[in-house]
Amino acid sequence: MVIKFYVTMTQTKKIISLLTTILLLFSHFSFSQFVKNPPIPKESYSYNENNNKLALHIAGGVIAxxxxxxxxxxxxxKEFQDDVLRQFPNVKTSIDDYFQYTPIAIGLGLNAFGIRGEHKFTHQIKRLAFAEAICNATVFTIKSQTKHVRPDGSAKNSFPSGHTAQAFCAAAFLDREYGKQYPWLRWLGYGMATTTGVCRILKNRHWASDVVLGAGIGYLSVDLSYRLFDRWEKNKNLQITPMVGNKTYGLNIVYKF
Structure with a gap:
């Protein structure tokens, strides 16, 4: 894998400043969900009502x-995009293509090494699969309905940013499972997600509004998935298992009457 990123030293300093500002914005609010709550046993772990409301407020605020x-x-x-391109011309990188999935790979890798998250592996997969379904369906629907032109004019599917939505979905998943045990993983995940969003703007693939909405959709998808599964798993008559096939994934839902 070869990643190329052509920028001058001055541009690099500006990029670092921009990334840091956005990273602090997103990560601060996510981190604040945990700092006021004492640790509780993993098997009984579930976001309380205050955390649930805060997560919705964060996602709702970003989407709005x-x-x-x-x-x-x-x-x-357009003016903002033009200014960005003047400040950071000719940025070429493929790092956003990888960072959008890296937090998921980290989470699954930790499981492979026996480092358990807040839920069992199968429960993690169910939550992740459902979150991905929500995220992708939402992004595809909005893209197909709005048909906004990308800033580079390459296609009419700019709004929202699918890369950013996927990146924040992945980061939120890693946060939910391992952020409480390893806070630095939370920062790493959201840092990768933020970098993905910024790169989409710097590469002239998306407008700023595309990226912000995508971040909110990705974050909200995970919140909704975990919220629903926390309730569903209390119902012993309801069984939900993940299904993974050739380029497809989904859920098998069985309810015993």
Whole structure:
């Protein structure tokens, strides 16, 4: 794997500053979900009502920001994009293609080495598969309905950013399973997700509003999945197992009457 990233030293400093600012914005709110709550046994672990509300507020706020940036008229996305490209011209990298999945790979790798997260491996897979289904269905539906042109003019599927949605879905999954035990993994995951979103703008593949909305969708998809499975698993008559096939994934749902 070869990753090329052509920027000058001055541009590199500006990129680091931009990444740090956005990373702190997203990671601070996610981290705050945990700091006020004492540790509890893994088997009984579940977000309490305050955490549930906070997670929804975070996701809702990010999604609302993305919609406002796109539709309110208070933000000129083209002017912003032009300014970014003037500041960071000719950025070429493929790191965003890899970072969107890396947090998931880290989580599954930890399981492979016997380092358990907040849930058993099969329960993690069920939650992840459902979150991915929510995320991809939401992104595809909005893209196909809005048909917004990408900033580089290459296609009419710009809004929202699928790469960013996937990246934040992956980061939120890693956060839910391992962020409490290893806080640095939380920062690593959201750092990769943020880098993915910023790269989509720097490469002129997405507008800023695309990236912000994508981040909110990815984060919310995981929150909804974990919220629903926490409830479903309390129902002994309901069985949900993941299904993985050739380029497909889904859930097998059985309810015993």
């Amino acid at each position: 920001t993305g919609l406002l940036l796109e539709y309110s008229g208070i933000f000129d996305k």
